[in-house]
Amino acid sequence: MSALVFGASGGLGRALSRELAARRESLVLVARDSADLAAEAAHLRTVYGITVEWMALDASDPRAVEKLTGLPGASAIRDLFFPVGMGIEEDDGLLPPATIAALVGSNLTSVMTTISLFLPGLLAANAGNVVGVGSVAALRGRSRNVAYAAAKRGLESYFESLRHRTAATGVRVQFYRLGYLDTQMSFGRRLRFPKASPQAIARAVMRNLGKDIGCMPLPAFWRPIGWALRTLPWRIYRRLSF
Amino acid sequence: MRVRPSVTPCKKIEGVVPMARGATAPWPAGPSERRSLVTMDGGIRIADAAVHRPDRHAYFHQHENGLPAIPRGAGFSFAAASFGGGAESIEMTAFDRVIDFDTRTGRVEVEAGITLGALFEFLTPRGRYLAVQPGHHRITVGGCIAANVHGKNPARDGTFVAQVETVRLFHPRHGCVDLSRHEEPALFHATCGGLGLTGIIVAARLRTLPLPGTSFRIAHRQVAAITEGADLMAGDSARSDLAYGWFDCSRRGRTHGHGVVVTGQFLSTDEKGPAFKLPPSRFSPKRRARLPIALLNPISIRLVNTAYSWSLLRSRDTVVTLAEALYPTRANELYLSLFGRRGLHEYQALVPRANLAEFVAQLRDDATRASACITLAVAKPFNGTPDLIRFDGSGISLAIEMPRSAAANRLLPEIDRLLVRLGGRPNILKDSRLPRSVFEATYPDCDRLRAVLRRWDPQRLFRSELSERLGL
Numbered sequence: 001m002s003a004l005v006f007g008a009s010g011g012l013g014r015a016l017s018r019e020l021a022a023r024r025e026s027l028v029l030v031a032r033d034s035a036d037l038a039a040e041a042a043h044l045r046t047v048y049g050i051t052v053e054w055m056a057l058d059a060s061d062p063r064a065v066e067k068l069t070g071l072p073g074a075s076a077i078r079d080l081f082f083p084v085g086m087g088i089e090e091d092d093g094l095l096p097p098a099t100i101a102a103l104v105g106s107n108l109t110s111v112m113t114t115i116s117l118f119l120p121g122l123l124a125a126n127a128g129n130v131v132g133v134g135s136v137a138a139l140r141g142r143s144r145n146v147a148y149a150a151a152k153r154g155l156e157s158y159f160e161s162l163r164h165r166t167a168a169t170g171v172r173v174q175f176y177r178l179g180y181l182d183t184q185m186s187f188g189r190r191l192r193f194p195k196a197s198p199q200a201i202a203r204a205v206m207r208n209l210g211k212d213i214g215c216m217p218l219p220a221f222w223r224p225i226g227w228a229l230r231t232l233p234w235r236i237y238r239r240l241s242f
Numbered sequence: 243m244r245v246r247p248s249v250t251p252c253k254k255i256e257g258v259v260p261m262a263r264g265a266t267a268p269w270p271a272g273p274s275e276r277r278s279l280v281t282m283d284g285g286i287r288i289a290d291a292a293v294h295r296p297d298r299h300a301y302f303h304q305h306e307n308g309l310p311a312i313p314r315g316a317g318f319s320f321a322a323a324s325f326g327g328g329a330e331s332i333e334m335t336a337f338d339r340v341i342d343f344d345t346r347t348g349r350v351e352v353e354a355g356i357t358l359g360a361l362f363e364f365l366t367p368r369g370r371y372l373a374v375q376p377g378h379h380r381i382t383v384g385g386c387i388a389a390n391v392h393g394k395n396p397a398r399d400g401t402f403v404a405q406v407e408t409v410r411l412f413h414p415r416h417g418c419v420d421l422s423r424h425e426e427p428a429l430f431h432a433t434c435g436g437l438g439l440t441g442i443i444v445a446a447r448l449r450t451l452p453l454p455g456t457s458f459r460i461a462h463r464q465v466a467a468i469t470e471g472a473d474l475m476a477g478d479s480a481r482s483d484l485a486y487g488w489f490d491c492s493r494r495g496r497t498h499g500h501g502v503v504v505t506g507q508f509l510s511t512d513e514k515g516p517a518f519k520l521p522p523s524r525f526s527p528k529r530r531a532r533l534p535i536a537l538l539n540p541i542s543i544r545l546v547n548t549a550y551s552w553s554l555l556r557s558r559d560t561v562v563t564l565a566e567a568l569y570p571t572r573a574n575e576l577y578l579s580l581f582g583r584r585g586l587h588e589y590q591a592l593v594p595r596a597n598l599a600e601f602v603a604q605l606r607d608d609a610t611r612a613s614a615c616i617t618l619a620v621a622k623p624f625n626g627t628p629d630l631i632r633f634d635g636s637g638i639s640l641a642i643e644m645p646r647s648a649a650a651n652r653l654l655p656e657i658d659r660l661l662v663r664l665g666g667r668p669n670i671l672k673d674s675r676l677p678r679s680v681f682e683a684t685y686p687d688c689d690r691l692r693a694v695l696r697r698w699d700p701q702r703l704f705r706s707e708l709s710e711r712l713g714l
Binding site for chain 1: 273274275295297298300336339341342353364
């Protein structure tokens with residue numbers, strides 16, 4: 001039995017890979033850059049003595065993920081983790097079509113395509129975990145990340161459907177709506193709320209693995225913030241600039 | 243010196259794709275953060291330093307042009323070796339992987355940002371350890387190489403460079419190059435102890451030793467003077483895994499320099515049991531300086547020293563865990579914090595053994611005349627060969643500490659003059675104030691390093707407050 005980690009070369013993906021490796025789970029790592037993947041795979045093999053395969057692919061092209069089924073260890077994959085996300089500064093609703101396609105491809109379509117490749121195996125085994133990662137940006141649409149927030153909200157909806165689909169099976173579907181993470185994406189940015197460490201989030205994900213938690217905001221202080229944002233009347237919300 | 247003109251693909255890390263030569267992307271690349279940085283001694287503080295924290299290997303693609311930069315590890319140096327001088331700091335802590343480990347030879351290949359603690363937790367269960375390590379486990383391997391730190395018994399084990407086999411160095415102008423004693427030896431030696439001025443250490447292959455045990459037997463012996471302690475250490479260093487002396491310099495008169503010589507050996511039986519996990523620590527130069535005022539003054543220093551001396555001598559022989567023996571600074575975090583925001587001066591001098599008595603006597607007189615309050619001195623025996631600007635040679639290293647004050651400012655130039663006269667050398671990484679003239683008088687090889695740097699990096703892309711102050 002092994003786990004597939006999308007976006008494994010940095011941030012939360014790297015932290016999750018190390019937590020899984022510490023549990024002696026075989027891993028399939030996926031990310032864009034082969035040098036980072038090779039280095040991380042070498043680290044996990046050397047430190048934890050586990051089997052690690054890796055594949056470099058561009059998740060903005062959803063068809064590229066179909067190559068994953070060709071990996072030798074693909075049939076043994078029972079846990080799927082998607083700590084991936086691609087955001088860009090100029091996401092103000094005026095992005096060119098190719099950029100929108102890449103953004104939606106990375107954040108939504110590639111995840112859906114990958115799950116569709118492995119879900120039959122999980123259902124046949126009546127076991128496994130599918131863990132999606134969304135963002136507080138999807139709580140309410142806003143002008144600064146139009147396509148990103150739409151893709152993440154779509155992802156949240158997809159995971160809810162998936163949870164419903166697998167409710168009577170041994171497959172657990174979980175979704176985490178994350179606040180700010182201390183990653184390269186947020187490095188140097190002055191943010192309104194504290195950044196969580198990827199290691200702390202990864203440990204929380206591991207603790208919850210196998211539980212029917214549905215959608216969980218992390219860190220927990222985002223729960224009341226999310227509630228407040230969602231209930232804020234439009235006439236007030238429209239005046240906010242954030 | 244032969245300089246390789248193109249990027250060398252990393253031997254173990256597959257798939258590094260160099261950017262085409264002639265690329266003009268700005269460098270350092272990626273997001274940066276504005277942060278206040280301070281030296282461990284509190285002497286140099288920059289409120290708005292630019293810090294980059296790359297985490298992908300694509301960062302080591304080639305760029306022809308760039309802004310001044312300097313690599314940074316844990317930032318534990320007492321001098322501003324990883325910031326200042328108009329440079330942007332490149333924090334390497336995300337490159338923290340163990341890439342390869344040869345169980346037969348014990349050689350381990352690691353990325354530069356891995357901490358000594360993480361490497362300890364990897365090596366110890368595999369029955370290996372690094373013989374030369376500084377006192378805090380959060381220091382990075384890259385920082386140890388760039389500073390060529392010493393460990394618990396430099397007279398026997400040498401300095402950090404002794405266990406470095408290869409270094410992978412990145413310079414925007416040259417790409418990645420692999421250095422060793424056989425491949426680019428001049429650049430290898432300039433990089434080990436080169437303060438990060440040759441470029442960014444990306445990875446290194448290190449020699450490790452078989453671990454004789456995971457417990458240490460420590461012996462404490464009371465001595466009446468620093469010179470007596472130096473004699474004891476010199477006699478014991480060859481058969482000890484750890485040898486240093488602690489001396490109380492806060493007293494005046496005949497009791498000045500009373501102290502304790504500490505020697506230790508591995509125990510083959512694990513009396514303390516395996517201790518492969520290190521306790522968490524968030525210690526940093528900023529945390530050290532959180533107290534707004536110094537709580538150390540001549541009276542409290544005497545109390546602290548008396549209590550510390552009593553605690554050492556209470557049990558003349560004791561058994562401690564390997565982690566406690568290797569990383570003693572962990573236990574001294576509170577003591578360093580007592581110097582408060584204003585900080586401390588540490589002056590580490592390597593003094594020829596024949597001149598130690600004169601150095602100690604003159605130091606005591608100078609301190610009395612300047613009304614300076616030296617808290618303590620820590621001595622270690624050295625038996626190496628000086629090279630370039632490494633803190634190495636033959637003699638006794640004496641590290642003295644004192645609170646920052648006007649009296650200390652009067653005393654330090656006196657120590658500079660004394661050290662130059664007696665043929666010693668100061669540790670440039672322990673003194674954020676050391677003047678260039680003293681550095682040049684005590685490190686006659688510094689021009690050789692300057693020549694290597696000029697040939698390798700004519701634009702001098704890598705610099706820091708320390709390198710600018712010393713004219714490197």
